[in-house]
Amino acid sequence: MAPRLLTETPDMxxxxxxxxxxxxxxxxxxxxxxxxxxxxxxxxxxxxxxxKDTFTFGPDTCAQTLTLNWTYTPSFGVVCSDITFWATDxxxxxxxxxxxxxxxxxxxxxxxxxARTGPIYVKVAELPGFVSTTLADGGVxxxxxxxxxxxxxxxxxxxxATAGSLGSxxxxxxxxxxxxxxxxxxxxxxxQPPSAPVITGSTATNATATIAFTVNADxxxxxxITTASTDGGDAASVTHPVEIASTGSAKVxxxxxxxxxxxxxxxxxxxxxxxxxxxxxxxxxxLTYGFWGAYRAAGGTDQGGCSISWGLMPMLxxxxxxxxxxxx
Amino acid sequence: MxxxxxxxxxxxxxxxxxxxxxGESPRNFMIEVKAGPYTPLxxxxxxxxxxxxxxxxxxxxxxxxxxxxxxxxxxxFGSVSVGLSGGYTEKFGRSRDATxxxxxxxxxxxxxxxIKLLGIYRFDYFALRKGVxxxxxxxxxxxxxxxxxxxxxxxxxSGGYPAAGARFGAVGVLGLSFLLDVLDQRLxxxxxxxxxxxxxxxxxxxxxxxxxxxxATVAGDLDLSSRHFMFGLGFEF
Numbered sequence: 001m002a003p004r005l006l007t008e009t010p011d012m013x014x015x016x017x018x019x020x021x022x023x024x025x026x027x028x029x030x031x032x033x034x035x036x037x038x039x040x041x042x043x044x045x046x047x048x049x050x051x052k053d054t055f056t057f058g059p060d061t062c063a064q065t066l067t068l069n070w071t072y073t074p075s076f077g078v079v080c081s082d083i084t085f086w087a088t089d090x091x092x093x094x095x096x097x098x099x100x101x102x103x104x105x106x107x108x109x110x111x112x113x114x115a116r117t118g119p120i121y122v123k124v125a126e127l128p129g130f131v132s133t134t135l136a137d138g139g140v141x142x143x144x145x146x147x148x149x150x151x152x153x154x155x156x157x158x159x160x161a162t163a164g165s166l167g168s169x170x171x172x173x174x175x176x177x178x179x180x181x182x183x184x185x186x187x188x189x190x191x192q193p194p195s196a197p198v199i200t201g202s203t204a205t206n207a208t209a210t211i212a213f214t215v216n217a218d219x220x221x222x223x224x225i226t227t228a229s230t231d232g233g234d235a236a237s238v239t240h241p242v243e244i245a246s247t248g249s250a251k252v253x254x255x256x257x258x259x260x261x262x263x264x265x266x267x268x269x270x271x272x273x274x275x276x277x278x279x280x281x282x283x284x285x286x287l288t289y290g291f292w293g294a295y296r297a298a299g300g301t302d303q304g305g306c307s308i309s310w311g312l313m314p315m316l317x318x319x320x321x322x323x324x325x326x327x328x
Numbered sequence: 329m330x331x332x333x334x335x336x337x338x339x340x341x342x343x344x345x346x347x348x349x350x351g352e353s354p355r356n357f358m359i360e361v362k363a364g365p366y367t368p369l370x371x372x373x374x375x376x377x378x379x380x381x382x383x384x385x386x387x388x389x390x391x392x393x394x395x396x397x398x399x400x401x402x403x404x405f406g407s408v409s410v411g412l413s414g415g416y417t418e419k420f421g422r423s424r425d426a427t428x429x430x431x432x433x434x435x436x437x438x439x440x441x442x443i444k445l446l447g448i449y450r451f452d453y454f455a456l457r458k459g460v461x462x463x464x465x466x467x468x469x470x471x472x473x474x475x476x477x478x479x480x481x482x483x484x485x486s487g488g489y490p491a492a493g494a495r496f497g498a499v500g501v502l503g504l505s506f507l508l509d510v511l512d513q514r515l516x517x518x519x520x521x522x523x524x525x526x527x528x529x530x531x532x533x534x535x536x537x538x539x540x541x542x543x544a545t546v547a548g549d550l551d552l553s554s555r556h557f558m559f560g561l562g563f564e565f
Binding site: 203204205206208210251258286287288289290291292293294295296297298299300301302303304305306319322 | 370373374378379380381383384385410421423424425426427432433434435436437438445477478479480481484485486487489490491492493494549550
């Protein structure tokens with residue numbers, strides 16, 4: 001039988017046709033569309049905490065210029081151009097600054113390859129949400145002034161560059177046009193105080209009161225304010241140290257037993273905004289004793305501790321003996 | 329009764345074939361996981377029905393959980409091992425109002441962390457050579473038992489003495505293991521081939537424990553002695 005030519009093989013023809021179509025489609029796709037969002041190689045963070053992707057601040061930061069860091073770590077995705085940085089108050093960064101977004105100094109391709117890190121200087125008061133801009137039609141966008149009360153505004157510090165993959169900036173059909181987006185940093189301006197806590201229960205024993213409350217996602221800390229009721233009227237209020245609010249429970253210590261206290265709580269959010277006080281409750285700590293008190297009251301003479309001379313010594317002696325035997 | 333006799337005969341027949349018929353992997357260790365009811369004899373220095381333990385926690389026992397690792401140093405007519413075990417148990421009750429003696433809203437708890445250094449003899453000759461799936465064993469050892477008492481979430485202090493420390497003593501254990509291999513010998517061999525576990529045991533043991541600093545302290549000191557049963561699973565590997 002005469003050998004069949006490759007082109008005569010119907011399966012092979014179908015394979016070559018399909019492969020050609022795939023290569024053309026891939027090249028065209030790579031030329032026209034930013035198809036991949038790679039976030040790991042490029043991150044923007046604060047030097048004070050490079051793990052946090054969100055920083056919340058209040059009016060006292062408005063006059064500051066924040067120094068942020070961008071860091072480039074090549075992996076499957078590589079940077080193939082200068083990196084552009086900007087701030088936006090939009091809900092996502094996009095590929096490049098648009099409209100009223102505030103651009104920052106770009107990092108040159110040479111710097112990206114050599115230093116792989118650099119600063120971004122962000123003037124808080126000039127973030128896009130705080131600056132009025134003139135529109136193309138002559139109108140002016142209204143903006144909140146940094147420092148205004150009762151405001152919640154989110155900005156993103158963004159970065160983007162042209163990206164290649166698997167260490168190469170070349171793809172079928174020429175240079176890559178894929179965009180590499182930085183893992184952005186959110187700057188949250190928050191002057192809205194959290195709501196008042198809702199107290200759900202309390203216990204008070206041994207100079208301590210434990211107050212349960214409904215957890216509020218906006219609250220970072222909870223703080224108790226107590227006022228002792230005395231014969232001559234209410235004493236001065238005492239503001240207690242803040243506690244973590246996510247536990248749903250605040251422990252108020254250093255109270256006087258058999259004294260009635262009015263207790264109120266308030267939340268403090270991550271930006272330091274202090275919320276209103278909760279409805280008051282009253283607690284009266286009493287002296288209690290537990291098992292140890294009951295045991296000693298019944299005549300128990302134990303004083304705690306380890307009684308090393310008569311307790312630990314035999315065990316140490318046994319261990320020493322076994323180790324000595326093992327070493328022989 | 330007939331059923332019992334048949335069951336015993338079947339077990340014996342199965343067990344008789346459980347002799348060493350395959351090349352098993354070396355065995356050097358035994359690990360035991362066990363639990364059981366534990367009531368410290370704290371009240372034996374007091375009127376049992378007016379003792380502080382009974383008054384605070386009632387008469388139900390604590391549930392003690394322990395894990396023990398033994399290293400076999402001799403294998404011939406049975407095996408001799410040294411072992412170390414650690415455990416934990418706790419019990420909570422209600423605190424009392426210091427003025428009225430009434431139950432308060434806060435809780436009080438006793439926490440114990442028994443640690444034991446043990447010498448063990450297991451008479452596994454008949455189980456491994458003659459197919460009798462029962463292994464009696466005995467353990468002797470020293471006990472260290474750190475403890476703490478909390479009241480309202482913090483270590484309780486009474487008379488200026490914080491309720492935390494450790495008591496020491498000795499323990500003797502008698503136990504009986506049932507060799508689970510006889511129930512499914514193929515599974516047992518697979519367990520050895522794949523995981524290196526030679527034998528699995530179900531066991532019950534009785535512990536006679538004197539944890540009162542070897543009686544060196546005076547009556548009235550916290551006595552964490554006990555007489556209790558433990559039940560568990562053991563794996564020899």
